[in-house]
Amino acid sequence: xxxxxxxxxxxxxxxxxxxxxxxxxxxxxxxxxxxxxxxxxxxxxxxxxxxxxxxxxxxxxxxxxxxxxxxxxxxxxxxxxxxxxxxxxxxxxxxxxxxxxxxxxxxxxxxxxxxxxxxxxxxxxxxxxxxxxxxxxxxxxxxxxxxxxxxxxxxxxxxxxxxxxxxxxxxxxxxxxxxxxxxxxxxxxxxxxxxxx
Numbered sequence: 236x237x238x239x240x241x242x243x244x245x246x247x248x249x250x251x252x253x254x255x256x257x258x259x260x261x262x263x264x265x266x267x268x269x270x271x272x273x274x275x276x277x278x279x280x281x282x283x284x285x286x287x288x289x290x291x292x293x294x295x296x297x298x299x300x301x302x303x304x305x306x307x308x309x310x311x312x313x314x315x316x317x318x319x320x321x322x323x324x325x326x327x328x329x330x331x332x333x334x335x336x337x338x339x340x341x342x343x344x345x346x347x348x349x350x351x352x353x354x355x356x357x358x359x360x361x362x363x364x365x366x367x368x369x370x371x372x373x374x375x376x377x378x379x380x381x382x383x384x385x386x387x388x389x390x391x392x393x394x395x396x397x398x399x400x401x402x403x404x405x406x407x408x409x410x411x412x413x414x415x416x417x418x419x420x421x422x423x424x425x426x427x428x429x430x431x432x
Contacts, residue, residue, distance in 0.1 A: 241267075293364070295340040295357045297322045305329075305337055312336045314371040318361065318390060320344050320378055328376065336374070339364065344382040345389055356386075358393065365399045372400045379406050379424070 237245070241263055248259035266274050290296070291303035294316075298304070305311060305325075315336030319325050325338050341356045353359070364370065373394055377383035391401050407425025408417055417425075 290340075290342075294338045295342060295360070296325055296338060310335075314369055315374070316361075316364070316370055316372070317374040317376050319376050320383065320386070324376065324378070339373075341377075341386070344377060344380075344386040346382050353389065353393075358390065361390075362393065362397055365394060365397050370399060372402060375401060375403045 244263050244266075245256065245259045248254050248262055249256055254262075266277070287299050288297050289299075291298045291306055292301050293306045294303060296303040296305065300307070306313075312335055316339050317325075317328065317334060317336055318339045318341060319328065320341050320343060322340055325340060328334050328338075339357065339361045341358065341361075343351055343356055345351060345353065345356070361373075365373065373390075375387040375390055377387045377390075387403055391403070394401050405428040406421075407428050408421060
């Protein structure tokens with residue numbers, strides 16, 4: 236029905252999260268109506284992304300340099316390491332402006348059913364960072380999911396064995412919400428994660 240280049244691009248776009256076949260078709264036909272230079276700029280941006288962006292040599296965040304801007308910043312507290320699943324989680328924390336330490340990006344979470352074990356993540360490199368010394372606390376900021384909690388539990392056991400002080404981010408009711416609309420899990424987390432007032 237469509238020319239081969241159109242079909243190929245539709246197939247490639249449907250591999251992206253949240254892009255179904257209809258959306259991919261709309262995007263392709265939109266690109267066809269745009270000037271050639273716009274399409275080429277898009278392809279150059281994708282090529283640059285794949286060729287120039289890599290993992291930071293220390294924390295495994297995404298960067299163009301050997302060290303990401305956070306690891307290279309002497310003003311950050313390098314003795315405080317926040318462990319996250321993905322770089323997008325790191326940036327969500329950064330947007331809050333509440334954290335001035337450094338990070339460690341796992342590049343996923345433990346998921347035995349999907350064949351993802353500790354060896355598939357950057358856990359070994361985190362252990363090496365801690366063994367080198369100079370880290371006072373590791374904050375586990377994995378997502379509040381079954382996989383995230385399992386990953387946090389594994390990290391707590393593994394890092395505790397190397398002598399690191401390990402903490403977990405608090406969970407509970409978001410500001411401005413009410414108990415009436417909260418799930419049992421959220422209320423339970425709020426009670427268990429309570430602190431001195």
